[in-house]
Amino acid sequence: MASMRDIKRRRASIQSTEQITKAMKLVSTVKLQKSKAKAEESAEYFHLMYDTICSILRRSGNIEHKYLKAGDSKKKAVIAITSNRGLAGGYNNNIIRMIMGSEELPAEDTYVYAIGRKGRDGLARKNYEIKADYSEVINEPMYQDAADITAELLDLFTKGEIGEIYLAYTFFKNTVTHIPKLVKLLPVETDMSQDSPDQGNLLMNYEPNEDEVLNAIVPKYMSSLIYGGLLEAVASENGARMTAMDSATNNAEEMIDKLSLQYNRARQGAITQELTEIIAGANAIG
Numbered sequence: 001m002a003s004m005r006d007i008k009r010r011r012a013s014i015q016s017t018e019q020i021t022k023a024m025k026l027v028s029t030v031k032l033q034k035s036k037a038k039a040e041e042s043a044e045y046f047h048l049m050y051d052t053i054c055s056i057l058r059r060s061g062n063i064e065h066k067y068l069k070a071g072d073s074k075k076k077a078v079i080a081i082t083s084n085r086g087l088a089g090g091y092n093n094n095i096i097r098m099i100m101g102s103e104e105l106p107a108e109d110t111y112v113y114a115i116g117r118k119g120r121d122g123l124a125r126k127n128y129e130i131k132a133d134y135s136e137v138i139n140e141p142m143y144q145d146a147a148d149i150t151a152e153l154l155d156l157f158t159k160g161e162i163g164e165i166y167l168a169y170t171f172f173k174n175t176v177t178h179i180p181k182l183v184k185l186l187p188v189e190t191d192m193s194q195d196s197p198d199q200g201n202l203l204m205n206y207e208p209n210e211d212e213v214l215n216a217i218v219p220k221y222m223s224s225l226i227y228g229g230l231l232e233a234v235a236s237e238n239g240a241r242m243t244a245m246d247s248a249t250n251n252a253e254e255m256i257d258k259l260s261l262q263y264n265r266a267r268q269g270a271i272t273q274e275l276t277e278i279i280a281g282a283n284a285i286g
Helices: 004-058 091-100 118-127 137-138 143-159 210-285
Strands: 075-083 112-115 128-133 166-173 180-186
Touching: 004 112, 004 210, 075 118, 075 143, 075 210, 091 118, 091 166, 091 180, 091 210, 112 118, 112 137, 118 128, 128 143, 137 210, 143 180, 143 210, 180 210
Parallel strands: 075 112, 075 166, 112 128
Antiparallel strands: 166 180
16 A cells, blocks of 8 residues: 555645646636637638639539649648647547548648648658648638648649648537548539529629639638638637646546545554554553
8 A cells, every 4th residue: 555655745746737737728718719709700701702612613614724623743732730739639639540541642642731740740650741831820820821821832733743732620619529621622623413403504704714713712712711720720729628628637636536535544544553552552561
């Protein structure tokens, strides 16, 4: 059985850890409220942007455009959004496992454009080539960051260095539910069955011409989805960390209660032993 001193030291250590997890939970809660508000405010716009672009393309007929067909290269690019810090449960590993388990993204044919050091390091260990690192972006996402990443990837797509572009991020459903998602950004794919028959028969007219319009709206569509993914990911990260720290705090409290009980039992046993020795000594003298 552990001595009273050992139990006391272990309890003090766990109490110190509990204070840290409590503080991290409070910080994550505050950050979650802010990031959740941003994600919810922006979600409707980004979803509408995606639906609008898809609707336009579904009613455009057989348009030949560089953004609507896969490039000649077999190489694919994936923008992997994770966090720069751990202690967030399975948040980062879920994205890594999703990319690894995707048939569209084999390691030998995939370039990773990492946003978040945890995803970058995890995928690098799995033999994925890290083509670029934008880890600082996740600290305070801005639309311009998404636009810059879009410009770089579109340039590579246009040059034929990559044939497809994907976005891997975590969708924020609620505080405790975060869903990893893999979205194909380019080439833009549409489902004709989503429009009604009447809408499907109406062809879209472009002014001044198809190329100029698509060259203008597709980059905005892509930037919007990336920025929306960043906001969703930040909210998911803080929600996951808050949940993980809450669980860690509860576990610490349970361990402290058990150790306190063990300490009290050991202390009671020590007192009983001392009393027994005193009585035995007194009887011996008498």
